[in-house]
Amino acid sequence: MIGAATFLLTFQSLEGGSWRQHTPCGKEFVMVAFKVPGMTCGGCAASVRRALGAVAGVEDVQIDLDSKDVRISGAPSADALRTALEKAGFEAEGLPVA
Ligand SMILES: [Cu+2]
Numbered sequence: 001m002i003g004a005a006t007f008l009l010t011f012q013s014l015e016g017g018s019w020r021q022h023t024p025c026g027k028e029f030v031m032v033a034f035k036v037p038g039m040t041c042g043g044c045a046a047s048v049r050r051a052l053g054a055v056a057g058v059e060d061v062q063i064d065l066d067s068k069d070v071r072i073s074g075a076p077s078a079d080a081l082r083t084a085l086e087k088a089g090f091e092a093e094g095l096p097v098a
Contacts, residue, residue, distance in 0.1 A: 018078070018096045029059070032072040034095040036085065039068055044090070051088035055080045 018032040039045050045063045052061045052072060058081075059074035070092075072081065078096050085092050 029073055030075050032076070032078065032081065032096065034070055035068045035093040036070050036090050037068050037093055038090045039063070039065055041065075047088050048085065048090055051084045051090075052081060055084045 018030055020030055036048055039048055042065065045065045048070065049061050049063055052058055052070070055076045057074045057076035058072055060072070062071040063069070082092055082095055
């Protein structure tokens with residue numbers, strides 16, 4: 001339980017970048033957080049979600065339209081995320097290079 005609480009705190013304090021995490025059951029995965037300032041409505045958010053969800057290795061996509069924050073969990077490559085976003089007409093801000 002302590003592990004789960006720590007995990008949640010870490011997750012909520014993300015500002016941009018990527019993190020290697022272990023779930024409470026010991027599985028390792030990566031979280032990537034960045035901003036997509038071009039999202040202005042629910043339609044944009046849906047496009048971004050669809051584009052990112054199709055990238056190999058992505059397990060979950062969370063989008064906060066108000067803050068323009070996007071959080072990915074899974075093990076995708078940042079380049080693949082960037083390419084998918086650009087194809088959908090959006091630019092990522094703060095997406096790690098590696
Ligand atoms: Cu829109």
